[in-house]
Amino acid sequence: TFVVEGEEEVGGEALVDFLKQKKRDLKCDGVVVSDTGIPDLKHPALTYALRGVAALEVRLDGPDRDLHSGIYGGSVENPAMALSKLLAQMIDKNGRIAVLGFYDDVAKLSAYERKQMARVPFSEAKYKKLLGVKALFGEKGFTSNEHRAARPTFEINGLTSGYQGEGSKTIVPSHASAKITMRLVPHQDAAKILRLVARHLKSLCPPTMRMTVELGHAADPYIVSPTGRLAKAALKSLKSAFGHEPVLLREGGSIPVVEHFARILKVDTYLLGLALPDDNLHSPNEKMDLEVFTRGIQMSANLWTDFAEAS
Amino acid sequence: TFVVEGEEEVGGEALVDFLKQKKRDLKCDGVVVSDTGIPDLKHPALTYALRGVAALEVRLDGPDRDLHSGIYGGSVENPAMALSKLLAQMIDKNGRIAVLGFYDDVAKLSAYERKQMARVPFSEAKYKKLLGVKALFGEKGFTSNEHRAARPTFEINGLTSGYQGEGSKTIVPSHASAKITMRLVPHQDAAKILRLVARHLKSLCPPTMRMTVELGHAADPYIVSPTGRLAKAALKSLKSAFGHEPVLLREGGSIPVVEHFARILKVDTYLLGLALPDDNLHSPNEKMDLEVFTRGIQMSANLWTDFAEAS
Incomplete structure (x- = not known):
């Protein structure tokens, strides 16, 4: 048919x-x-x-309005800095996602699969040129072809906080937010991953901030x-x-x-x-x-x- | 007169x-x-x-365009994540600015000054309510009044990267940037501080990114x-x-x-x-x-x- x-x-x-x-x-x-x-x-x-894919947005609220950084700066935590510190903790120095249980259901690549994947033509120089990047990056222990197809990701798709126009504005911004999507691999469950990541983010929220996590679309691998x-x-x-x-x-x-x-x-x-x-x-x-x-x-x-x- | x-x-x-x-x-x-x-x-x-005050903007460029996070995600470093990791390293766990030489010229508060400053009326509860924050924050070893008037700051005034509209967009953004101003105290030199911070930022730039640091206005304390x-x-x-x-x-x-x-x-x-x-x-x-x-x-x-x- x-x-x-x-x-x-x-x-x-x-x-x-x-x-x-x-x-x-x-x-x-x-x-x-x-x-x-x-x-x-x-x-x-x-x-x-x-x-597969799973989307969420995390937002940190500090002061209830943008504050004058001269008058108040130093005595309140900056939400953009708090968000940076939070996000920096989501991926460890080996490029692994630092969320408890994140890899639990990931099906290991078999020797056969890795061998077959290694047969896919790949030139690091051409790939870098194609993307315009200075150097490649990725989870330790895997090849670039494995990174982009067979390993899960935690990707910041957008960052927003404070003033974004020309020049400078001396404020402590009232809030900061990040749009995040994760690519998932067999046999991860998108709904479960969203729960794990939301819980992990909340556990890292500093006492100075109010955190909102909004879950978005999800599709299983x-x-x-x-x-x-x-x-x-x-x-x-x-x-x-x-x-x-x-x-x-x-x-x-x-x-x-x-x-x-x-x-x-x-x-x-x-x-x-x-x-x-x-x-x-x-x-x-x-x-x-x-x-x-x-x-x-x-x-x-x-x-x-x-x-x-x-x- | x-x-x-x-x-x-x-x-x-x-x-x-x-x-x-x-x-x-x-x-x-x-x-x-x-x-x-x-x-x-x-x-x-x-x-x-x-x-005083000193302003700068730091930008990290990764891929030469926004990339599809499904096709490429995992094999290139995400500029928004690279920026978060960079910024997270600028203030240590005691709230001190982690730039070599940053505090070298800071005049120590005399016992007389600290005593006088302690006489300034201050209610933590009222201050928190005024700013709408859950908890105060600041450099270890100093009071809130000292934080906001007598200690230097490193403040993120704005964060920008990737997609900022409604919903999600599954991209690896091509770049990320942060607007930063520092409040300076006697006897810091604004031009010297800008040099030190720019040098420090550059020393932290990962090999996957191109960094631009644009210096802004500066005024001495x-x-x-x-x-x-x-x-x-x-x-x-x-x-x-x-x-x-x-x-x-x-x-x-x-x-x-x-x-x-x-x-x-x-x-x-x-x-x-x-x-x-x-x-x-x-x-x-x-x-x-x-x-x-x-x-x-x-x-x-x-x-x-x-x-x-x-x-």
Whole structure:
């Protein structure tokens, strides 16, 4: 069965209703979605895991208004400094998130997975240039490809406090806040992580401040066994279409529809996307490489037989 | 000689030219300015020291654009987190500024000054209520009145990074910045402090970030001996006008004109202001208490004889 759907990328929910209504007609052994990428033509890829996400906002309130820093400065704690000290304690010197229980449910990368991940082409010099950073960074004991796809993160998405215009304003700001999102990995539970982090933040709140933690959206991570029957069949289809040994990828972002297939149809999804790194996804001048397109057609044809044999 | 001047409060510089031109006509033993306050009618006050100020802005640049936190998060350092960690290191757990050499030139408070400062009425409960804070804070080993008037500060006036609108945005922000002002005390040198702090910040910059430090305005602190001849004369005038033993104050803010008198006329300034804490200075419903006004007239009359006797 083919399902052609044009709404998911803009957050549409129509597919969920459709899946629920047509659950019986859509009964299947697995789902194939082509919404991920490949490093290059020599590295066709099966993406077998996605990170989840959990959002929250933390705010510290000190004085009930901005204070004159000459008259009062020194006798009250500065909320922007209190927030900085709080956030600085959230990630330790090894790049690990310092929240009690945060890693408890993280599935360890198997030797097989790490070996496969090491096969994904990666040039540190090119990667730094691509992002415009002076140096890379990440949790100790993992490679950059592992950092961005297979390890959870604690990311400050925004910081706000006090005066932000030109020049200076000699105030002790009344409050400071940070927007935070975490990327989660199998088998972390987004709701549980939000609870743990909120509790941890509250335990670090200094006596001078009132803390507010507002929980935001959350999506669980996703994984399908890369050594299962259908995964192996997908790798076979890729190999014969591209003429190269495929790599196994984990994707750092989330694809919510995958979770819907798992929950409603009770099947795994095999992500066999065909985008090259320079395809400008969702951007001006989006393109698709003709050679990849041809190989992709071949792969799709192979899947009918390879999946059928495997299931 | 009376100089009546109506421009200094809006930053006017005309007085400086006037002082330079009329330097000879204005030759004197001391200057009296009435631009400070008293705690209440039972505590008339001589303000004998003012804090200075020094401003700077520090910015950390990481990636050359905001990055998708799903695709890249975990493999690059987050500038908002790097800034938080940097700022958290600027004040130690005893509330002291952790910049090498920062306190080198700070004049120690004499036993006499601390004793006089302890006479200034202060209620922690009322002060907390006035500012709306849960708890006070400050450098270990000093009182709240000392914190806000006689000790230097390192204050974050503004924090800016990433997304600040409603909801969340899953980015690694490209940069983060903090506006900082320091209040300085006798005999710190504002230009030297800016150099020391900029050097310290640069020494803490992580290898993942590019740091920019932009120096802002600076004004030196001011002090006149509270036990000099004219200071004693001023205290005598206050005592006979108010009928109470006056207190000695240090003011946390700056009054730039005082530095002009010292530099151009080569004389000290005695700050004998008459504002009550609830006079709403520069605010709507500004008032002056009639009793204070009357006592102030008496004090001014006394000064002519008391200063003449002392000089």
